[in-house]
Amino acid sequence: MSRGIEIKNLSFAYDGQSILDGIDLSIERGAIVTMLGPNGCGKTTLLKTLNGLLRPKGGEVIVDGRAIDRMSPPEIARMMGHVPQGHRSSFPFTVLDIVLTGRLPHISTFSAPGERDEEVAKESLDLVGAGHLTQRPYTQISGGERQMVMIARALAQEPQFLLLDEPTSYLDFKNQIGVLKTVRKIADREGVTVIMTLHDPNHALAFSDHVVLLRKLDGKKPDGNGDGSHPHRANVVAFGPPFDVMTPMNIQEAYGMEVELVEHNGRRILLPL
Amino acid sequence: MKIEYGRRWQIAVHNSSFNYKGMLIGLFLLLPIPAFLISMMIGTFPLTPGEIVGLMLARLGMDLGYPSVYETVIFQVRLPRVLMAMMVGSILSVSGAAFQGIFRNPLVSPYILGLSSGAAFGAALSLGVIHWLPVQISAFLFSLIAVGAAYFMATTKGKTPVVSLVLSGVIISAVFSALLAIVQIAVDEKSLQSIVFWMMGSMNTASWSKLESSLPLALAGCLGILILRWRLNILALGDEEALSVGMNPEKYKAIFVVAAALAASSAVAVAGIIGLVGLIVPHMLRMIFGPDHRVLIPLSITFGAAFMVLVDDLARAALGFEIPVGIITTLIGAPFFAYLLRATRAGGWE
Structure with a gap:
């Protein structure tokens, strides 16, 4: 049995419009994998097919040797934590109450969270460095803190995989780095495999073990008009270690824009030209 | 400095208030008892x-020499009315x-899906047109x-977005209001009067038979919500957030709507349209105890009962005549609603 996530020839369409096509990826346990690409390339869609929230048109997703479409939602939720994009709440729930909802897949239908659930929730909050927020109303904490709380909620699911959808969006510079460092810490210390989507190529360079660089499908049939360079227009431009994937050529391929690569003290930075 | 002070205050309240809050919850759970006696x-x-x-003892067989008029007043008039007010409030x-x-x-009411308009039309139909159909059943x-x-x-496609629900509720309400207007135009003056009176909502037609017939479904609905109440916390975070922890939000939306509608319909059918109780009571409780449904739901049951029965006391005893x-x-x-609307900026609706 292979441990990790296998994506085999996956395709997806919204209302007949092809979004994802021909995706083959193999994600090993214990790494941070970042999905990167322009708006509309299907990053979020791909992330949601991984935990079965969206059903692919074709192909399959196999997690630790089991096909995801044969697992029940609570089963998947025990295995995969998921933080959807930018969340806000109308009710001033306490941070602890929010994190406790992550315990749902471990609680039977007619029960409510017990002492052990509360313990796990508090541990998760400590893990993301938000232990001091436990009793604060969720509506009164900062955007960065909210993101940490939602990550803690996903960790309270006690998952082996953590799916994060643009965890840095709407955050200021410092909070972006703060969240990414926390994610790194969780991956290293807890051995949780993190799969996230990001917008900033430099964040992908600095904080991931593997990068999946995606491009947008052009929606037309793959014969092309004279442009013979893409024999099949699948989404994945490149997949591998960040230094190999994040080259100016690949970025050009994915975003259609020119960048240069600058090296400084062994770190790489992509700058638009 | 100010923020720091605010934080310290909050932490201090939290630390010292643990038992205090528990005590207050206990107090609110017991409120129906004094409210009932009063x-x-x-x-x-x-x-x-x-x-x-x-x-009460006389009822149990002890002859204490009370005149029988006492018994009529208390057991045939006042007791069913008090119990019905409490049930409806809950x-x-x-x-x-x-x-x-x-x-x-936080600003929606149990009537948001057209429940009250449907009930009003049903009641009017029975009072004005189909006389053999009991009002309670029709409503x-x-x-x-x-x-x-x-x-x-x-x-659509197995999904029920909240915004669509709000809009369809508005449309259904409008349709039933129009149908109600047709009935109101068609019927004679006496029927019209009883329709208008029914719609104002009142406990003065309370009887044991009304209580008995509405109790089973009301109880079933309330119990369903009470048992599953923690899941409302998850539903309240949003569909995406429910899905991500393995909950099917559509299933639970349907369960809660059915339970709440069954209960609310039973109440409206016996008491008419009593406005804004479903808004004020939960909101007052949220202001004191926070939004956690594990606490909010049981307290809504008890505080709702106490609130309603006391307001009904006002209705029947404050003036020389009965006010609906x-x-x-x-x-x-x-x-109160206006205040909430301004204080919470439309309840933080996205």
Whole structure:
């Protein structure tokens, strides 16, 4: 049995419009994998097919040797934590109450969270460095803190995989780095495999073990008009270690824009030209 | 500095308030008992606590020499009315709290899906046109039909987005109001009067038979919400957030809407349209105890009962004549609602 996530020839369409096509990826346990690409390339869609929230048109997703479409939602939720994009709440729930909802897949239908659930929730909050927020109303904490709380909620699911959808969006510079460092810490210390989507190529360079660089499908049939360079227009431009994937050529391929690569003290930075 | 002070204050309140909060919850859970006793004493025929206890004992077979008029007043008029007010208050508050959780908005009422308009039409139909159909049954059925239609209209591809629900509720309400207007035009003056009176909402037609017939479904609905109440916390975070922890939000939305609609329809069918109780009670509780449904739902049951029965005391005993209690709750509720609307900026609706 292979441990990790296998994506085999996956395709997806919204209302007949092809979004994802021909995706083959193999994600090993214990790494941070970042999905990167322009708006509309299907990053979020791909992330949601991984935990079965969206059903692919074709192909399959196999997690630790089991096909995801044969697992029940609570089963998947025990295995995969998921933080959807930018969340806000109308009710001033306490941070602890929010994190406790992550315990749902471990609680039977007619029960409510017990002492052990509360313990796990508090541990998760400590893990993301938000232990001091436990009793604060969720509506009164900062955007960065909210993101940490939602990550803690996903960790309270006690998952082996953590799916994060643009965890840095709407955050200021410092909070972006703060969240990414926390994610790194969780991956290293807890051995949780993190799969996230990001917008900033430099964040992908600095904080991931593997990068999946995606491009947008052009929606037309793959014969092309004279442009013979893409024999099949699948989404994945490149997949591998960040230094190999994040080259100016690949970025050009994915975003259609020119960048240069600058090296400084062994770190790489992509700058638009 | 100011923020720091605010934080310290909050932490201090939290640390010292743990037992205090528990005590307050206990107090609110017991509120229906004094509210019941007070309500039994009040009326055109005032009773002392001793007399109430005495009459209860007399009922159990002890002959204490009370005149039989006492027994009629207390057992045939006052007791069913007090119990019905308490039941209706509980139901409206619990279903209001549940609907607010489902809609992720503290300002919605149990009537948001057209329940009250459906009930009003059903009642009018029975009072004015189909006389052999009991008002209670007709109002109950049409309120459920309205909610069902609104829910069905808002559902596409197995999903029921909250915004679609709000809009379909508005449309269904409009349709039933139009139908109600047709009935009102067609019927004679006497029927029209009883329709208008029914719509104002009142407890003065309370009887044991009304209580008995509405209790089973009301109880089933309330119990369903009570048992599953923690899940309202998850639903209140949003569909995406529910899905991500393995909950099917559509299934639970349907369960809670059915439970709340069954209960609220039973209440409206016996008491008419009593406005804003389902809004005020959960909101007051949220202001004191926070939004956690594990606490909010049980307290809505008890505080809703106490609140409603005390307001009904006002309705029947404050002036020389009876004021429909729905008018009082609306007049108390409207300013409160306006205040909430401004204080919470439309309840933080996205």
